[in-house]
Each structure stands twice: as C-alpha cells, then as structure tokens.
Amino acid sequence: MKDERSIVYVWEYPVRLTHWLNFLCILVLSVTGFYIGNPFIHAYSSEQFIMGWVRFIHFIAAYLFIMSMIIRLYWSVMGNKYASFKTWFPLSSSDMREVLTELKFYFLISKKPPKIVGHTYLGGLTMLIMFAIFIFEIVSGFALYSVTHSGKIWTVLGGWLLGIMSLPTIRLYHHLFMYAILVFALVHVYIAWYSDVYEKNSLMGSIFSGYKFITGKEQDLKS
C-alpha cells in the first residue's frame, strides 16, 4: 500500500496545554467533588482534616480550571483555524446536515466516516455544549462559594444564581453535570481512539504532539 499521507500541524501548544489542564482539573474536581457530595472516606480521629483538605483541593483545581478556560477562549480568537471558536458553531443548515451524517456514522447507520482535519462538525457542536456545561459548573460553583465567602465579587461571579435557583437545586445540578462530563469523557476518548485506529491519522498522538496524518482527501477549513 503506497503511503500518500502527509503531516499537518493541527493543535497548537495552548490548545494541547489547556486540553491536559482540563483533563487534570476535571479528574481532580470530579473525585473531590464526589467526595464533598458523598464523603466515602471516614476519619478515625478528629485530628484529621480530610473534608477540609478535599474542599481546599477542589477550590484550587476549580481556579486552575477557570484559568485554563480563559486561555482556551483567548486562543479561540488568537489561534489557528482549528482552534477557532468558529468551529464550535456548526449551526447553519448545511453544517447541521453534516452533523446528522456524522451522527449516522457513530450510531452505525452509515459507513461513511467523517474526514475532516480539525474538529468534525459534531465535534465542534459537542465542544459548544461542553463549554456551556463548564460555564454552568463554574457559575454554580461560585454561587455555592458565595454562600460562605462575603464580598460583592462572589455575587457577580455566581451568587446571582441564588436569585433564580434554590441552594439545594444548584447543588443538584452542579453534581449532575459531573456525570454529563463523565459521559462526554468516555465518548470523547472512544471516538478519538476509534478514529485513530480506523483512519490511521494519529489522532491520539496529535493531542500530545500537535501533528496529524492526513491523506489529502480530508475536508479542510478555509483559513
């Protein structure tokens, strides 16, 4: 089989950096957040400070996650065409048709895999949904934080949500969306791995190196 593949730089370093920061933060936030909601480790002595430390780590990871989000949003304007925020809005009717085609592929209805250099249309839309979820998690997190920390800044960052939802309802959705993120993570890794194996495009490697292999048949974004 002759090798027609060429190499292309897709994910610039801020994209990769924020991807792995997000990975780390989501992992830490999920574990610590789950503990806060359902303390599965029990202290044997009141000298310990388990819940105290877990909450502290949760808050630090949350701040790190917010910084990562800010960098990624900045890069969605400053970065290359694959990092652009434009890829998250496949909302025109032709784009939505592409999303549907891709969905058909993933639900085993069609056998035509999406061939796109950067994010697929469905991938872009998923990123949009994930950003919305992340922003809700950040805002609701600040709303819960504002309950114990006095100051206008917390009200601005999330405390205003208390005017719309009750405190337990905010806690419930803050907790439930963790599962939505977990579901996303499962599908995200599977599709990336599957695409890597199926198309031999080194997609899994690309999030470390930034480079992908392409055959030239892929649809590329206009720069």
Added chain:
Amino acid sequence: MKFTSDDSLDKFAESLESLKKKGISRRDFMKFCTAMAAILSLPASFIPRIAEAVATKKPYLVWLEFQDCAGDTESALRASKPTFAQIVLDVFSLEYHETIMAPSGKSAEKSLQDVVKNQKGNYFAIIEGAIPMKDNGVYCCVGGRSALDIAREVCGNALATIAVGSCATWGGIASAKPNPTGAVSVEKAVPGITVVNLPGCPMNVENLTATIVHYLTFGSLPNMDSHNRPLFAHGKRIHDNCERRSHFDAGQFVRQWGDEGHRKGWCLYEMGCKGPEAFFNCPSVKYNEGTSWPVQGGHGCIACAADHNWDLMTPFYRRLPVVPGFGVESTADKIGAGLAAATAAGILIHGVGRLISPKKKEEGGE
C-alpha cells in the same frame, strides 16, 4: 448609667420598681438587656441605652393568628428571664392575642379595633400563619372576616408588621405543594407594607424581642437582607457556626441513626442535614432558654427558616434533592452511574458492531 433626661430617669426608676413588684429584679432586667445587646451584636456600651429604651417606652403590639399551629406562640411563651408574661405583657403592651388573651368574642374584637383606630401607625402587627388567597380567602376566617381582610386593615395601619414563623414569612407548610388554599406570606398578601420577616418553625422568641428592642433603642428596624430578614438573626450560615463543624472538616460523619458517630456527636451532613443551606442564629441563641437546638439534639437541620423549605429543601434526610422527573427513590448518583454505564455499553456495542464488518468499508472505496 447616663440618661437622656431627668424625666427618663424617673420613668426608668418607676419601671424598675414596677418590675420588682412582678418578680423581676434590677439584676434580671439588666441581664435581659445584656442578652438583647448580644443577640443584636452590639457592644456592651449599648446596654444602658437598651435598658433606658426598654424601661421607658411601651410599644403596642397586636398578635394575629391565621393559617398556623400556634407554634410561634408556644415559642414566645418559652421566653425566660424575664418570661414572656413578665417582659412582653408588662414592658410591652400586647393588646390582642387570640390564644393567650382573657377576653373573648365581641370584647376581644373590640380591643383589636381600639388599637387599630387609636394607635394608628404606632403599633406593631405581629402575624403568625399564612394567608389563603384562593376563593376570596374563605379558608381562614376569624370573627366572620377573612384573614386577608383583617391583615389588610391591621397591617395597613401598623407602624410595621413582623411576620413570625415560616408560614407568615414564606407561606410555610400551608403553601407547600400543592397548596390547596392558595396560602401566601403576609408580604405577598398585603403588598406595600413594612415587613420584618422572622422565619423559623417556630421562630425564636429571642429574635422577636430583639427586633422590638432594636426599634425601641434606635427608632428604626434592624438591618435586613434581601428577604427582609434581620441580619443579626439570619446573616450567618448554620453550618459555619455549628458545634459539629469540626467533625465535618475532619471527615467524621454519622452514617446511620444510632451508630457510633451519632452517639459521639459527629457531623450529620450525610444524614441530609441542611445546615449548609440554612441561615439562622440557632447555634448561638438556641431554643427554650438556650437549652438546645435540633443539631445539638442529634437531628439534622431542615432549613426551617429557608424559603419554601418543604418544597426546596426536601428530602430532609438526603444530601441532594430528587432529580426532577425521576422517582423519589432515585438519587442523582444512581441516575449518573446509570448514564455512565449506558454510555460504556453503547461504546461496547459500537466497537463490536464495527469489528464485525471491518472489511466492507475498505471495499466501499471511501
């Protein structure tokens, strides 16, 4: 003690003399004033001002009960040193209170009318219980008049209305879903009046007395939050002042009623305690002569002072509310775990599905 005038000094002495006859010593009276200063978070230098105000001014109060259980009256009767009877009936002037007043029938209604007419804009209307709005308010009538009608007249002419208990403040259990009588709070039933909300089930009499004492001392109502609750009573979160808080931070939790942790007084967080959601001064002021409060007694907080706690803070014995659209037995974690498992299953099916026919796609020529 310095007095604002000689007249005030005379009145003060007279008051103390009269209180002494009723069994309240000067010492008891000063202890009461000190306690009030403490509840209002005032420094000790304010105690003389409070003493002068309480001894020399006599506010008029009327206490109305609507859709209630008289629980706040019960709470009021548990005031001690001096008792409600001593301080509130002698120092304050309680003109009307259905449960504890001596007159009945027309003479009782007359005393209410006397206050409303003769002391217009000069009395506190204390309202206990929710006001039903459905069907012209027929679900609660006193003396042939609907609660709504009475509240409009009495609250409308009052200096200020003090809504005591969660029913008067939010609608309470009477307004919990499905709210068959259309019960609402005083604030909603009679819009535009000056209201101080003292929620709680029951409210704490110390906070009621402190609110009135604040008015007597400073001539103004205490600072309030966005729900018109005094900040001195509802400005702090229970969880942050809880006596069991150190067990929370340590990671020591009660997991079952009566288990070792429960016997040792560990944190009730896992048992659904709503202390992290509730704003009240229970941990410091407590109930029944400062004897105890629910968490000290080994039961989680149910956020009785929170807006619509029967609908929004339930289930009381679970950490998180029920996920909308799912049954009461399904917790958020069960649903989340189910979702994740379904996803994993979907991935597995997909992988197998593609494995079965990997060749065809090559032939497809894509």
